[in-house]
Amino acid sequence: MICVDCDRVILGPAVRAGVGESMSGARMDGYAHPPGSEECRPKVPHKRKLRAAMREQAAARR
Ligand SMILES: [Zn+2]
Structure with a gap:
């Protein structure tokens, strides 16, 4: 899988992104x-x- 944001291969968990x-x-x-x-x-x-x-948002939720 390739990340739509950074074009790198996603090795860990991925989220679906509607482009x-x-x-x-x-x-x-x-x-x-x-x-x-x-x-x-x-x-x-x-x-x-x-x-x-x-x-930041993800960190704040923790
Ligand atoms: Zn990425």
């Missing part, structure tokens, strides 16, 4: 690292920001 609107308009589903995953380091800055927020 929603892609450029072509086709709906595709993918998998992503879980919100709290330290392995997820997206290359795209705005995704990295999103991930950081998700990680």
Whole structure:
């Protein structure tokens, strides 16, 4: 499985990620690292920001 956020292989648990609107308009589903995953380091800055927020949320729930 490849993470839709960081394009890395997911070795541990994965969560389903609805990719929603892609450029072509086709709906595709993918998998992503879980919100709290330290392995997820997206290359795209705005995704990295999103991930950081998700990680904070996941940490706050604990
Ligand atoms: Zn990832």
